[in-house]
Amino acid sequence: MNAALPRLAPDRLPSLGAYLPALPWTQPRVGIVHLGLGNFHRAHQAMYTEDAMLAAGGDWGICGVSLRRPDTRDALAPQDCLYSVLVRDASGQRVRVVRALRRILVATEDTDAVLAALRDPGVRIVTLTVTEKGYCLDPRTGGLDLGHPLIVHDLADPAHPQSVPGYLAAALRARREHPFTVLSCDNLAHNGAALRRVVVDYARVLDPELADWIARAVAFPSTMVDRIVPATTDADRQAAAEALGCVDAWPVPAESFRQWVIEDRFPAGRPAWEQAGALLVDDVTPYETAKLRMLNGIHSTLAYLALLADIETVDHAAGQPDLRALLHRMMTDDIAPTLTVPPSFDRARYRDELLARFANPALKHRCIQIAMDGSQKLPPRLLGTISDRLRDGQAVDRLALGIAAWMRFLSGRSEGGAALELNDPMAARLRALAAPGAHDPVAGLLGLHEIFPPTLAEDVRFAGAVRRAYDALGRQGALATARRYAAL
Ligand code: CS2
Numbered sequence: 246m247n248a249a250l251p252r253l254a255p256d257r258l259p260s261l262g263a264y265l266p267a268l269p270w271t272q273p274r275v276g277i278v279h280l281g282l283g284n285f286h287r288a289h290q291a292m293y294t295e296d297a298m299l300a301a302g303g304d305w306g307i308c309g310v311s312l313r314r315p316d317t318r319d320a321l322a323p324q325d326c327l328y329s330v331l332v333r334d335a336s337g338q339r340v341r342v343v344r345a346l347r348r349i350l351v352a353t354e355d356t357d358a359v360l361a362a363l364r365d366p367g368v369r370i371v372t373l374t375v376t377e378k379g380y381c382l383d384p385r386t387g388g389l390d391l392g393h394p395l396i397v398h399d400l401a402d403p404a405h406p407q408s409v410p411g412y413l414a415a416a417l418r419a420r421r422e423h424p425f426t427v428l429s430c431d432n433l434a435h436n437g438a439a440l441r442r443v444v445v446d447y448a449r450v451l452d453p454e455l456a457d458w459i460a461r462a463v464a465f466p467s468t469m470v471d472r473i474v475p476a477t478t479d480a481d482r483q484a485a486a487e488a489l490g491c492v493d494a495w496p497v498p499a500e501s502f503r504q505w506v507i508e509d510r511f512p513a514g515r516p517a518w519e520q521a522g523a524l525l526v527d528d529v530t531p532y533e534t535a536k537l538r539m540l541n542g543i544h545s546t547l548a549y550l551a552l553l554a555d556i557e558t559v560d561h562a563a564g565q566p567d568l569r570a571l572l573h574r575m576m577t578d579d580i581a582p583t584l585t586v587p588p589s590f591d592r593a594r595y596r597d598e599l600l601a602r603f604a605n606p607a608l609k610h611r612c613i614q615i616a617m618d619g620s621q622k623l624p625p626r627l628l629g630t631i632s633d634r635l636r637d638g639q640a641v642d643r644l645a646l647g648i649a650a651w652m653r654f655l656s657g658r659s660e661g662g663a664a665l666e667l668n669d670p671m672a673a674r675l676r677a678l679a680a681p682g683a684h685d686p687v688a689g690l691l692g693l694h695e696i697f698p699p700t701l702a703e704d705v706r707f708a709g710a711v712r713r714a715y716d717a718l719g720r721q722g723a724l725a726t727a728r729r730y731a732a733l
Contacts, residue, residue, distance in 0.1 A: 250492050268300075274306055276305040289430070292330065293521045301517035305345070326347055350362060372428045389442070427465045436533070500605055574731045579641075623648065
């Protein structure tokens, strides 16, 4: 970090007017607790919430909670939780200092402080970006995985939770008079309903009456969130220092595009997010399905094929002719037709906007960041589309190529011999099944019913398509296979 420069801090704000909206700002009291304080939250919900307060006031300051690691708190606490967002696209970079984050807690250091924050009656909304694995879901039932180590711990010691369901149930127990609204902001289908299910399942083991009350009286609206937010690098830190003239230990790079579609069910009130550009709706399903399948399904397919072909960033992958042709064909002919969207929704325009976003040369979004947690990401991103197409008697070859590319990625080596890092809750089992020399990796991986429901894994049309794609990747490599599959 540039020791010669001062640290970003409140007393620097008067000199940073160029990086702040030209609107009056009053430090808000905390009204929101956010679980899962990562780059995405800081570039998405936190900015929408600050913009909502700038437009319409309100005490919606955010207390961020890191569930596992202290590094975000260590970086931002000396800055009074101030940070910058580096908005980048082909036209250049625009820097914005964000003030909505007012406090940061680290759950592994102080469970009681997190519970106290959740129990504060001034906190009327709890938002979450804890990634798919944070829900402790049993994908075979859609309910809580009662064998999950964190759940086993929390059921034995509910006063000192470590899991998201454990924290929320313990907090809601103390909020019977004034429950907060629980707002999932993760890439899951029907994310609010999924979160409600695991919290109610958890509570039911301990206290059926509490479970019934949560199911009846606590709002869990669903949302669709969208903004491409890469991980922070030292180059980002340098760029922030050059722009601001002071050190931001953890700036957030992001694209300029952002979208937030929210089911409007907030009995305890909410920020005026619609005045910040969010869309408040009765049912988020069409928006969430389009985004999960068209953006995230293509993101994962592209990332695995690119990594096999030794291509590091999304913009380079999306610019590779064979991969681009495959993406365009998949979005046009395989995914978009499965979407149930309003007549006004232009599928071709949405596709072209996504391809332009992927091609953003300023983001340097790394494919390996997208490739993590594939065991959690592939079901909502690709398997729903595949199941719908099989139900309708349609081909799934290109979608199966995305699954096969993930399987090849699990082997740990690119076509150029580079090591491919695997970051996944199921890493050990995946590596063992996909290792070079393993007996029939396709059958072994399709046999993982935490990922592939038996009805799908045993469907010869799907299993055959995956096996053909897996073999093609082994024979011809990712780019030649992409070229062939784009023309099928
Ligand atoms: C990406 C998402 O890392 C990933 O898995 O596909 O984070 C993606 O960038 C966001 O969902 C875009 O809104």
